[in-house]
Amino acid sequence: MDATVIELAADGHALSAANVLQSPQYPNGRIVPLDANLSTDQVRWRFWDDTQWDANGGRGTDDVIAGENQHAPIDFMSPYPASVLKLMVGFGVMQLVDKGEIKLDDPYSYVRAGTTGSACGTNVTKPIRQFFDEMITVSKNESTCALIKLLWDHNAVSGLNQQFVDLGLPYLRLVGTNPQNGGTWGGSNMNSLDTAKLLMILNGAAGRLWTAPNGSPVTKALLTDSSRQFFLSELGQNALSQVLSTTVWCGRAYPAPGIPAKLADRWVNPTNGTVTADGRVYGQDVRPCNAAAQVTYAHKTGFVDTSGQDAGIVQNLPGKASRHFIVVVHTNLGTRYIDVNRPADPPGIYPVVYTEKFGLLGKAIDQLVTNHHNS
Secondary structure: EEEEEEEEEOOOOOOEEEEEEEEOOEEEEEEOOOOOOOOOOOOOOOOOOHHHHHHHOOOOOOOOOOOOOOOOOOOEEEOHHHHHHHHHHHHHHHHHHHHHOOOOOOOOEEEOOOOOOOOOOOEEEEEEEHHHHHHHHOOOHHHHHHHHHHHHHHOOOHHHHHHHHHOOOOOOOOOOOOOOOOOOOOOOOHHHHHHHHHHHHHOOOOOOOOEEOOOOOOOOOOOOOHHHHHHHOOOOOOOOOOOOOOOHHOOOOOOOOOOEOOOOHHOOOOOOOOOOOEEEEEEOOOEEEEEEOOEEEEEEEEEOEEEEEEEEEEEEEEOOOOOEEEEEEOOOOOOOOOOOOOOOOOOOOOOOOOHHHHHHHHOOOOOOHHHHHOO
């Protein structure tokens, strides 16, 4: 597990931050020392590899950045980011919007070429806005392929990766994707610290957020206010509230309640309160949990068999206990791992695909930050 929490002031600047790593080598967790720019040179970051996890005791051998931090005291294999990598895609797309190269309402004709990229769909034309919405709110892989191909069409992928390096976010890497169809994402990497700092840019604050390696200030101006607000709105409408927040499972004994976040009304059936999103039928009346919600949670989730992820921005609702923080949890706890006490899912209902430890962790982090913020 690679977990980062950044507590935010009312103006969006960081008040405090923590990064904790847990692995077979660090079963009790390691607190990572952070500098004034919320960076560290105390970790040797390795690419995720399923085989090495199984056969090499959870130790990676391939450096994310060759030659970086060779003698660091912590050696850690970064979990594969799964669909949280769509944050990087969205950032690149919104920069194209801000440059005037595309408009959100422009139609984009996705043509799938090549033979790789199994997550990608068939040829389709949609407004870019719709591809973006589907990528973020229901994590539609086909729409993500389309937007990655859009980035390739505008020769923006290499520049995006270099920009992350220049900003001091070198462990955000959208690499290995197929320019013909936007597929093959397996070479990508995100650590939780750089993911959290990318969310700081989206959240926004006046002036310097941190200082880039070249000494220049990193600010929210990397995206226009309108682009940031659109992106945040999409994250706030994420239907898949089933990891650190578990609102879609409202009322079930399993999984455990997580961050007490309100689910966007667009997904809630006004007659019976149930949620259906892109074919996923959750079957629970979420209105009681929405009524009791304490916060909004603008976030992106992700999972594959060896990856379970959640990354977002928590903000208290009016009249609720004050807190504002970014939380990012990258783990290898994907669909391959099942709690021993997990009950069977009702017939026809979308299954619980994560361990309930995510919900328990989300609730604990929310309580910890709330207590610290109001102490």
